[in-house]
């Protein structure tokens with residue numbers, strides 16, 4: 012049974028009382044960025060709620076964490092603060108609580124129609140790391156580029172493989188993606204140069220780091236969840252021709268760093284709790300620092316749609332699920348710090364492309380078209396890779412009993428290279 | 431002939447009037463960080479100089495760029511501001527200028543003995559990229575790990591290979607480096623785990639980015655120098671056993687991210703100008719976006735010394751030179767942005783290990799000991815890789831006619847892993 016709010020919330024909404032995801036927004040072009048929470052078709056302005064003195068729990072009562080232009084200060088405060096904020100906001104929005112419900116002027120200031128506000132990046136991202144934690148994705152990439160003998164490299168089953176990504180080019184959903192230029196893999200002797208001919212999306216999610224760790228200290232895998240605030244949808248746009256030519260031996264660089272899109276709303280681990288499920292059994296058994304008492308994934312349905320250039324309709328190109336991940340986000344975080352690397356509040360840990368076992372669940376065009384050997388159909392149109400004008404839309408949603416806990420969308424449209 | 435200051439400056443000093451490198455320091459433990467310039471054995475406090483109204487040129491006269499806790503705002507202002515600041519400071523410190531020379535109380539506040547101040551990171555580093563631009567280093571690594579047939583991968587001669595590094599763990603010279611733990615390359619079937627057994631330094635320098643570029647726009651290679659403020663020494667500490675096991679296919683990650691040390695003083699390109707020299711001829715000819723009208727390196731002598739654990743004397747283990755780089759820093763920056771990736775003021779672009787052609791000029795122990803097949807001798811002691819207690823000290827210096835333009839030192843001592 013769904014929790015009841017004084018706000019009318021459609022049963023299809025991604026943002027009922029059970030969710031309460033955090034973001035950062037501007038009420039209009041000229042106002043300053045501030046934190047907010049999505050509720051139905053509204054955004055609750057946490058700056059206004061703070062100024063009205065309604066965060067009155069022991070931790071938040073005198074805090075300015077929601078008077079900041081991003082969530083980093085709140086992220087740093089950790090789970091006790093997060094739980095208190097969630098309880099306060101859930102109570103404030105409930106159908107039986109008069110404080111906001113019966114205060115018309117406050118309600119008008121604090122609850123803004125979501126369609127009218129401008130969403131921004133929810134946090135300042137110090138470092139962004141991208142993992143490679145779907146076995147199906149790793150296998151498919153290996154089959155295409157190295158053949159069946161050693162499709163998955165032996166290290167893959169022992170550690171969550173990852174690389175450092177580019178933080179500066181992370182953008183919020185809705186930002187256009189400019190097609191990157193660069194060198195492509197040569198067919199003959201010389202590389203070609205120009206706008207990428209193999210532009211792709213990668214269906215990912217990402218963990219947002221809460222409290223960090225000191226340089227030189229490692230986070231215990233069984234305490235790693237205390238360092239994770241929540242999850243977002245993430246599109247790790249990839250130029251396959253640039254990537255293929257540049258990546259040996261130091262990994263992906265310009266094939267990825269032209270843009271990465273995240274959804275504006277961070278869904279907290281607290282909201283995802285009811286959708287926890289067992290992670291896959293790991294064989295070989297991981298080393299002790301990666302062996303968790305409880306190895307947990309989340310049942311989050313993921314879907315990718317494309318609106319082809321010049322059309323209005325969207326077409327589903329893949330359906331996957333977060334629960335396909337072999338390495339959990341807590342294992343990723345513990346591994347990231349085992350060498351003493353310091354994480355900071357707001358850091359972003361991408362899961363890697365989330366492909367399922369069936370061809371209809373592959374998480375990128377590289378896999379769906381098997382590197383351009385076939386096409387995906389979008390109504391009348393077909394694609395091997397993305398064309399200028401194509402818009403890619405991710406959605407993610409957990410189905411509860413009579414309600415959803417959803418992520419909204421993560422979208423971006425491809426625009427031509429700058430000459 | 432050296433420029434004359436009213437401060438006595440030893441002819442051996444790295445920091446004469448011709449240099450004037452920028453850093454950030456605290457006069458004492460309790461005071462706030464502020465920008466400074468090294469002059470002989472002193473640090474000039476730019477906050478004090480600003481407050482005294484002595485930055486009186488058209489750009490800086492009302493600027494608060496030196497009232498900041500880091501150099502980012504000054505970096506963003508670009509070369510006109512940098513040239514004006516340099517001219518103002520050079521005049522202020524000259525033997526013929528009374529403003530500071532004859533003001534005893536101002537002089538006492540503004541000129542602090544370098545040994546008494548605490549140096550900090552000079553800038554907030556949004557993103558850190560590490561290149562791989564020494565051909566000798568690339569060849570040696572390839573010979574060790576892939577054999578003579580394809581020692582240098584074909585892409586290497588077409589583009590400056592690079593990977594994204596970890597920004598959070600960059601520390602200033604003098605910070606202890608905690609030996610990382612992690613998984614090492616297996617001899618049998620299973621990886622081993624523990625403190626790294628192959629801890630190494632990498633002799634590098636790094637460019638500090640000034641004005642950035644917009645996402646989607648590329649910097650012309652012939653204008654790239656306008657986006658570079660100056661250079662620092664950099665030690666890209668590397669755990670070779672962790673790196674070897676993890677790096678296929680996405681590149682170095684935990685083998686590097688436990689710590690990177692930079693020197694506290696940024697030597698400006700303006701100060702390095704007299705030491706410019708031709709970069710190596712490039713064959714094959716680079717693509718037009720990498721073809722520079724003037725392809726310039728700098729003649730910077732580099733030296734690595736180690737003080738072995740428990741000893742006081744230091745021993746030189748290698749001598750190299752910045753001019754061994756095949757890809758110039760301007761080519762690196764142009765390449766970095768060709769896909770539209772946005773650089774921001776304060777970003778750090780490492781050159782990669784700077785190895786020369788002769789074995790005595792190799793830039794890391796991996797090459798010097800050929801992956802532990804031989805040893806380097808440090809007086810009585812020998813090393814294959816670094817031991818706990820070893821201190822590694824880099825120096826870099828340009829020799830002018832009667833003066834140096836030097837970088838000071840970039841040092842760090844290895845301390846044991848945290849259990």
Ligand SMILES: [Ca+2]
Pocket residue numbers: 141213215247361363364
């Ligand atoms: Ca990815």
Ligand SMILES: [Ca+2]
Pocket residue numbers: 560561632634666780782783
């Ligand atoms: Ca390096």
Ligand SMILES: [Mg+2]
Pocket residue numbers: 246247248249267268269270271272
């Ligand atoms: Mg990306």
Ligand SMILES: [Mg+2]
Pocket residue numbers: 665666667668686687688689690691
């Ligand atoms: Mg490093």
Ligand code: NI
Pocket residue numbers: 258259260261262677678679680681
């Ligand atoms: Ni590789």
